[in-house]
Amino acid sequence: MKRLIVSLAALSCLAALPAHAGWQDKLNNLMNPESKEGKILSGATQVLSSSQEMTYQTECTVGESLALDSMQRFGKPVNNEALQKYVNLVGNAVARNSRRSTIPYRFVVLDSPVQNAFAAPGGIVFISRGLLNILDNEAELAAVLAHEVGHVAEKHALKSIRRAQFLQGAASITAATMKGSKGQQFESMIGDMQSTLFDKGLDQGMEFEADQAALETTYRTGYDPSAMTTVLEKLKRQEATATKNGSWFSTHPPLDERLARVAAGLKKYPDRASLAKLPTRFAKFAKGGKASKTTK
Amino acid sequence: MKKTVFAALLMLAAATAFGAEKRWVVSEGTTLKSEQSVSAANLADLPVGAELTLVEDGGRWLKVQTADGKEGWVYAGRVADAAPVAEVGGGDGLLGGTMQQSQINTAKSDSARSIRGLSPETAAYAKQHGTPEGLKKELDRILARKVSDKEVKTFLKEGKIGEYAR
Numbered sequence: 001m002k003r004l005i006v007s008l009a010a011l012s013c014l015a016a017l018p019a020h021a022g023w024q025d026k027l028n029n030l031m032n033p034e035s036k037e038g039k040i041l042s043g044a045t046q047v048l049s050s051s052q053e054m055t056y057q058t059e060c061t062v063g064e065s066l067a068l069d070s071m072q073r074f075g076k077p078v079n080n081e082a083l084q085k086y087v088n089l090v091g092n093a094v095a096r097n098s099r100r101s102t103i104p105y106r107f108v109v110l111d112s113p114v115q116n117a118f119a120a121p122g123g124i125v126f127i128s129r130g131l132l133n134i135l136d137n138e139a140e141l142a143a144v145l146a147h148e149v150g151h152v153a154e155k156h157a158l159k160s161i162r163r164a165q166f167l168q169g170a171a172s173i174t175a176a177t178m179k180g181s182k183g184q185q186f187e188s189m190i191g192d193m194q195s196t197l198f199d200k201g202l203d204q205g206m207e208f209e210a211d212q213a214a215l216e217t218t219y220r221t222g223y224d225p226s227a228m229t230t231v232l233e234k235l236k237r238q239e240a241t242a243t244k245n246g247s248w249f250s251t252h253p254p255l256d257e258r259l260a261r262v263a264a265g266l267k268k269y270p271d272r273a274s275l276a277k278l279p280t281r282f283a284k285f286a287k288g289g290k291a292s293k294t295t296k
Numbered sequence: 297m298k299k300t301v302f303a304a305l306l307m308l309a310a311a312t313a314f315g316a317e318k319r320w321v322v323s324e325g326t327t328l329k330s331e332q333s334v335s336a337a338n339l340a341d342l343p344v345g346a347e348l349t350l351v352e353d354g355g356r357w358l359k360v361q362t363a364d365g366k367e368g369w370v371y372a373g374r375v376a377d378a379a380p381v382a383e384v385g386g387g388d389g390l391l392g393g394t395m396q397q398s399q400i401n402t403a404k405s406d407s408a409r410s411i412r413g414l415s416p417e418t419a420a421y422a423k424q425h426g427t428p429e430g431l432k433k434e435l436d437r438i439l440a441r442k443v444s445d446k447e448v449k450t451f452l453k454e455g456k457i458g459e460y461a462r
Contacts, residue, residue: 056383057415064418067435068427076434084441089451092443096323097373100381102344106438124438138455153381175416178424187424220373222458271355276457 054158056103056122058172062158063122065190066197070126073198074112078129083109086285087145090138091125094146097220098213100153107145115238118197119148121157132286134234138278139227141286142218147228150213156206160196164189204253208261215265224275226266232259319360319375321346325445326375328368332357334459339368345380356459371459414439 054062071077077084084107091107105123112128119125125148127141135141151157161167166185173186196202215225236255266272321342329336332354340362342348348370352359357369414422414432422432453460 058417061415061417061421064414064435064439065421067438068418068422068425068431071431071434072427076431077438085443088441088443089448092448093452093457096445096448097376099322099376099378101322101324102380102383104442106441108438155381173417175420178417178420183420183424186421190421216376220376220458222373222452222461276455276461278455278457281455 054167055172059155059158060122061173062186062190062193063120063124065186066120066157066193067124067126069190069194070118070120070198071110073194074110074114074116074126074128076111078109078111080109083285087127087132087141090141091145091149094142094217094221094223095123095149098146098149098153098217100149103152105149105152115235117144117148119151119157121152121155123152125149125152134238135231135286136279136282137227138282139218139223139225139276140231141282142221142223143214143225143228143231146214146217146221147210149217150210151202151206153213154206154209156202156210157193157197160202160206161189161192164192201253207253208258211258211262212265215262215269219269219272219275222276224272224277225269226272227277228262229259229266232262317350319348319350319358319370319377320379321348321370321374322376322380323374325449326370328360328362328366328370329357330368332369334371336369340366342370342374345382347379348375373458 087107087109092105095101095105103123105125107125107127109132110126110128113130114128115131115134117125117127117131125145127144127148131144132141135144164185166173166182166189173182177183178186201207211228214228218227219225232255236259239255321344324344326342326344326346327338328340328342330339331337342362346362348360348362350358351361351367354369356372358372358375359367360370360375361367414435418435419432421427452458456462
């Protein structure tokens with residue numbers, strides 16, 4: 001009976017999902033225990049007692065800790081305040097139209113040649129200089145940032161480590177408990193999250209979901225959502241020669257499948273070509289050698 | 297029996313998805329307008345999480361009805377066909393309060409965080425990890441770099457984006 005109620009709750013959640021989120025796929029996937037949806041259904045009670053119960057404050061601690069480790073691995077922020085401000089404006093423009101608009105978001109350009117973007121829980125979003133340099137307009141930047149905001153909104157990183165020992169019982173940490181066994185569990189969880197975000201990658205279903213969220217969010221903000229297609233096509237052209245370790249190539253699903261799903265999703269937006277792309281404003285801040293300068 | 301129940305649930309889910317005539321406010325600072333224009337008169341302020349009934353789909357502008365019966369237009373970009381994610385404002389095991397209350401909690405925790413820099417918990421994590429001082433300062437700078445709603449609106453206006461498009 002309990003399982004039936006949980007199933008009902010999970011199905012209700014799926015039923016409430018917008019059509020663009022590929023709900024038919026999700027319903028079909030419920031039958032597959034290896035899919036994201038199947039795992040959520042079978043472990044619904046675990047999910048409900050973990051990521052959905054973590055307070056925003058604890059989520060911020062997780063995100064800030066992960067942000068420190070990210071900079072240690074990928075490099076410091078690019079030393080260009082105008083660029084950082086611009087990326088924050090684009091990011092916040094899409095974030096305020098996301099499904100989780102009430103938390104503050106921060107967007108950071110990291111001085112790394114590896115083409116990547118990733119999001120820490122709590123709303124700190126990173127994009128590398130390497131990825132920024134292959135973009136050509138503001139809509140493309142908005143698409144990348146909206147994809148990452150989608151991960152934050154749906155708490156994908158937290159759900160990916162929902163079986164972490166830290167999340168059993170009261171999932172909170174204080175400066176005092178950081179030194180004890182709860183602190184060890186917290187560190188172990190951050191390590192697992194790093195491994196997922198930077199090496200193994202999130203569940204493919206989560207990536208497809210973030211792509212569709214990006215289309216919807218960029219469209220509703222007023223950017224041309226087909227920018228997501230051009231970003232993926234650019235990455236595809238880079239794939240043969242790019243650094244794979246820790247990049248979008250190693251942590252994201254195959255580009256052909258993403259392109260196909262994005263193309264299907266774009267059919268929802270027939271007037272997309274009339275929307276903003278803004279190559280000139282993008283070039284003013286992100287081109288002209290500013291973003292490509294390395295800082296020591 | 298199991299299969300029958302599951303099939304019925306799938307049909308229920310599908311019917312719910314197809315029959316959705318509701319929209320939810322997802323953006324802060326959303327207003328109900330008298331006409332399909334950003335410069336039209338404001339009829340009401342619509343808080344994040346407010347449920348609206350769709351009356352007419354006018355493309356980029358939607359005619360909607362609020363819970364208290366007011367009718368007007370809202371820019372389509374500011375609403376979604378799924379409710380926004382609720383925040384856990386505090387305590388354990390419960391979703392924290394109303395959407396507005398969680399916004400207050402969020403704002404409080406965020407302003408406190410900006411004043412003091414890294415949270416004590418993050419600072420403790422950094423200390424145990426031997427995180428270089430320079431990286432802690434970088435994270436401080438990241439957290440201090442705020443963007444106001446007014447700045448975002450100006451940015452969208454300058455770019456003629458969304459409701460500011462011609």
